[in-house]
Amino acid sequence: MLEIKVPATSANFGPGFDSLGVALDLYNKFYIEEIEEGIIIEGCDEVYKGKENLIYKSMEECFKIVNYIPKGVHIKVEAQIPLSRGLGSSASCIVAGLLAANEISGNKLNKKDILNLATKIEDHSDNITPALFGGMTVSISHKEETLFNSISVPDKICFCAIIPKFKLSTKEARAVLPKEVSYKDAVFNISRVSMLISSLYNSNLNLLKVACEDRIHESYRGTLIDNFEEVISICEELKCLGVFLSGAGPTVIALVEEGNLEFFKRLKERLIIFNSTWSIKKLRLDNFGAVIKEIK
Structure with missing residues (x-):
């Protein structure tokens, strides 16, 4: 079984609309494995326990790209990041799903590939980038690719x-x-x-x-x-x-x-x-x- 720990993020940092984001020490943990058949999702509301679950949908996107067909998937969520509060809960699900699917299918994608795929799912990168790489980041879209750079934040x-x-x-x-x-x-x-x-x-x-x-x-x-x-x-x-x-x-x-x-x-x-x-x-x-x- 895989354990994926993803930090909360704060995007639109100040005036940095759709470009600046920061990772914070509040986390969602995801436990994901391939199983013999079916889809089992635990730790979330009943409405999110099917194929429309964002973690599972993100996994499907990765599986399509690498041409991998899983037998079944088991997902367990331990969430600390509150939903729909502007702290990157959706980004954490996307990142976790992609990382897990990539690992299950043989690590055919690197982190840059995962960033680009995640940005297509999320539609903007200011939450995705710090969730994946940590720290404070500036990210932009350029010719269908997401480019980013880190920004130093004083320890104080x-x-x-x-x-x-x-x-x-x-x-x-x-x-x-x-x-x-x-x-x-x-x-x-x-x-x-x-x-x-x-x-x-x-x-x-x-x-x-x-x-x-x-x-x-x-x-x-x-x-x-x-x-x-x-x-x-x-x-x-x-x-x-x-x-x-x-x-x-x-x-x-x-x-x-x-x-x-x-x-x-x-x-x-x-x-x-x-x-x-x-x-x-x-x-x-x-x-x-x-x-x-x-x-x-």
Whole structure:
């Protein structure tokens, strides 16, 4: 049996819409093996226990490419990444399914092949790339290929994931986005992405607050999230280094200086006014990405 451990991811990092993502130390584990016949899926809701399961569908895509026909598949999921919260739960399923299918069929694909295949399934790479390779990454599509590079994140930065109890589907979050953005807003995001990468590289934490600003998606998606503006304002009042919407939402990520435990304590106190609909997780960067191993 194979064990695949995949980290959570936060995409659309600040102004890096559909391009910047980061892997975090919150994990889904998947136990996958080929069996004599049938499809057995455990550890998820009943609705996901058939051929439409994203893990299984991703495995099928890999099997098609390498011309392998499995006798049957057994999948068991141990999930820590919450569903539909903007933390890459779908990306973790895709990556796990592809890695497992590739291993089962004889390792005919390398990691770059898997990245390209995963991006075709997910349709954008800002969650897939850090889930597969770890760390913070910038990724782009170029001539039907996904290209990426790593971005250094100072060790003194940790991540505060502010996770609501309610879900927000990516489809719904995409639907509220405008079909076009203004030249002014495009320049705004381009300049801040440049400043963000430069600030991280030089450990200039004082610039992160401004560098994390966005005009491409947050204001539109924020209308779908109860108390979104209030949560952002509270984080800023408590002197976070920067704050942004994680992925398509509804999770909010605040960048915090390591050792600033007061931020987490005071944030928890302030969020009580929202009837405990938001929970807090202190997370660190995951530098390894997906890990696969064989277990007995």
